[in-house]
Amino acid sequence: MADGLVDEVVGVIAGVLASRGAVGIEVSIDSGMGNPSAWDSLAFVEIFTTVSERLGLDVSDDDAIHFMTVREIVDFIATNRN
Numbered sequence: 077m078a079d080g081l082v083d084e085v086v087g088v089i090a091g092v093l094a095s096r097g098a099v100g101i102e103v104s105i106d107s108g109m110g111n112p113s114a115w116d117s118l119a120f121v122e123i124f125t126t127v128s129e130r131l132g133l134d135v136s137d138d139d140a141i142h143f144m145t146v147r148e149i150v151d152f153i154a155t156n157r158n
Contacts, residue, residue: 078154081150081153081154082105082146082150084131085127085131085146085149085150085153086103086104086105086107086146088123088126088127088130088131089103089107089115089123089127089146089149090103091126092119092122092123092126093112093114093115093119095122096114096118096119096122097114098112098114101114103146104146105146105147105150106145106146106147107145107146108144108145108146108147108148109144109145120140120143120144123143123149124140124143127143127149127153131153131157132157133153133156133157135152135156139152139156
């Protein structure tokens with residue numbers, strides 16, 4: 077697992093959560109929906125969309141299941157990135 081990709085995904089998720097008012101929270105490779113608590117179902121949609129756009133991924137709604145944890149997002153990107 078590439079540390080740069082992990083850092084990029086963590087940064088995107090932390091930015092999304094901060095934009096929703098969750099300032100000063102920690103996001104790590106082990107974070108996921110509900111941990112931190114600001115990562116709720118509404119944040120999930122924004123995270124899914126933002127990660128897809130920023131990393132240039134064409135992600136279907138069916139692939140959204142892979143966006144429940146940072147680790148799953150990183151693994152999905154590593155497998156599906158061109």
